[in-house]
Amino acid sequence: MTPIITSFYDTKPYDRDYFGRATLGANVAVRYNDFRLTAETAQSAEGAHAVCAFVNDHLDRACLAKLAALGVKLVALRCAGFNNVDVPAARELGLAVVRVPAYSPHAVAEHTVALLLTLNRKIHRAFNRVRELNFSLSGLVGFDLHGKTIGIVGTGKIGRIAAEIFRGFGTNVLACDPFPGPDWAESHGIRYEDFDTLLAASDIVSLHLPLLPETHHMLNERSLARMKPGVFILNTSRGKLIDTGALIASLKTGQVGGVALDVYEEEQGVFFEDLSGQVLQDDELSRLLTFPNVLITAHQAFLTHEALTEIARVTVANLAVASTRSWLDGTLLT
Ligand code: NAD
Numbered sequence: 001m002t003p004i005i006t007s008f009y010d011t012k013p014y015d016r017d018y019f020g021r022a023t024l025g026a027n028v029a030v031r032y033n034d035f036r037l038t039a040e041t042a043q044s045a046e047g048a049h050a051v052c053a054f055v056n057d058h059l060d061r062a063c064l065a066k067l068a069a070l071g072v073k074l075v076a077l078r079c080a081g082f083n084n085v086d087v088p089a090a091r092e093l094g095l096a097v098v099r100v101p102a103y104s105p106h107a108v109a110e111h112t113v114a115l116l117l118t119l120n121r122k123i124h125r126a127f128n129r130v131r132e133l134n135f136s137l138s139g140l141v142g143f144d145l146h147g148k149t150i151g152i153v154g155t156g157k158i159g160r161i162a163a164e165i166f167r168g169f170g171t172n173v174l175a176c177d178p179f180p181g182p183d184w185a186e187s188h189g190i191r192y193e194d195f196d197t198l199l200a201a202s203d204i205v206s207l208h209l210p211l212l213p214e215t216h217h218m219l220n221e222r223s224l225a226r227m228k229p230g231v232f233i234l235n236t237s238r239g240k241l242i243d244t245g246a247l248i249a250s251l252k253t254g255q256v257g258g259v260a261l262d263v264y265e266e267e268q269g270v271f272f273e274d275l276s277g278q279v280l281q282d283d284e285l286s287r288l289l290t291f292p293n294v295l296i297t298a299h300q301a302f303l304t305h306e307a308l309t310e311i312a313r314v315t316v317a318n319l320a321v322a323s324t325r326s327w328l329d330g331t332l333l334t
Contacts, residue, residue, distance in 0.1 A: 003029040004323045006076065007048040009037035009057050012272065014308060015078075022312035028319055036268070042066035050074040050319055055081060055299065056268040061089040068093040074322045078315045079302075083211040083238060098318040102157050104307035109161035111301035112206055112236045115260035119232065119295045120145070139292075146170035151202030153195065153218075154209030154237070155181055162206060163190055174198045177209075199223060204232040211238035221246040230257035236301045239265040244284045251291050258293040262301045271298040 004027060008015065011032045023030055035041055037053050039062035045051050051072055053059060059067075059075060064086060067075070075090060077099040090097050118124055121142040129136065148171050152163045155177040163173045173190045180192045195218075199205065205227065209215055219233065220243040227233075233256060235242055244265045250256040264271065266282055280286050288294050302311075 001027055003027050004050055004319050005029045005048045006050040006052050006319060007031045007045045008052040009033050010054045018308040018312040022316045026316050028316055039063040039066060045072050046070050048072055050076055052076045052078055052315060055079050055084060057084060059085040061086050064089050064093050064095055068095055076315055076318050078311050081210060081238060096322055098322055100311050100314045103310035104304055105157035105161050107304040107307040108158045108236055108301040109165060111262060112162050112234055113165050115295055116234055119258050119260045124295060148203040149174060149201055151198040151205045153207050159208030160184060162208060164188055174201060196226060199227045203228060206234040207237045207241050209237055211240050216240050217243040224250045224255060229255055232258040234260045236262040239263040239267050248284060248287055260295045262297045263299055267299060
């Protein structure tokens with residue numbers, strides 16, 4: 001049988017490692033590219049049946065049209081979110097889109113908790129200080145999580161696990177979701193509220209929902225002003241859920257007391273790259289990095305052994321299934 005030639009984009013050593021193992025014995029021929037997939041780089045997919053893309057590849061209509069013209073049949077996302085793909089355009093062009101809807105929601109939920117604990121107890125600052133033999137505690141005061149109120153926006157796979165972990169700290173957990181899970185909430189002592197009530201009542205707000213046209217900049221000047229003064233915000237979902245300019249303004253006034261981000265509005269071309277020898281061109285990211293109460297990781301919440309194993313396994317299975325079903329002409333697998 002002809003192997004499924006798949007052109008991979010934005011690949012890093014860990015992708016090659018896990019996909020190398022997952023494709024052993026599979027009928028998949030892999031072509032790894034370090035660069036991102038965009039309309040400008042799409043020509044590199046020539047001769048491939050499928051492309052395998054990640055969160056910061058940019059599959060707009062122009063990119064998809066080039067892929068379709070080259071004879072590519074399938075877009076296999078090795079991630080859950082698909083906000084970076086123009087799915088209606090893919091459908092029109094006869095390109096199937098598959099993804100990995102769940103690989104390890106625990107990985108992302110646990111990273112969210114790690115960010116909160118680090119930010120609140122200033123572990124990142126303490127680590128640096130102690131390494132320089134500075135054993136002073138000044139400026140390292142945090143707060144007990146016990147008894148605080150945490151608002152979980154989006155109670156899908158990741159939000160629920162995060163909520164359950166936070167309950168273990170003795171926090172009150174509020175939640176909001178257009179598709180609530182009342183039985184789940186009741187069994188964990190969690191209360192659903194509307195978004196505005198959750199914002200007004202929460203000491204910490206954690207985002208666990210997809211980026212959609214209606215959720216773009218859901219934390220903006222208006223909603224940030226409705227939050228409790230000194231609120232902590234956690235975002236491990238998608239950068240564009242938050243209006244960065246408004247967030248910076250709220251940090252400057254102290255309305256927002258702490259921010260932990262694993263995602264950033266303009267992370268494409270920055271996150272996943274070593275830019276340590278360069279001048280950072282993004283002024284908003286530069287400003288965020290100057291706040292002592294802002295903690296940023298570069299979209300690494302998914303990065304566990306279990307998640308990478310599952311991403312590679314499901315992606316290879318998706319490629320095999322799609323090829324045997326005439327490339328699922330224009331269907332999005334969920
Ligand atoms: P999921 O689909 O299981 O859950 C998302 C939930 O958000 C759903 O219950 C949905 O009803 C809810 N939702 C939709 N619109 C909403 C709104 N306006 N207000 C409140 N809730 C709303 O998804 P998941 O697996 O839990 O993932 C959540 C997000 O995490 C993904 O969309 C993705 O962007 C992000 N993610 C990030 C990483 C990372 O490495 N940082 C990894 C995986 C996923």
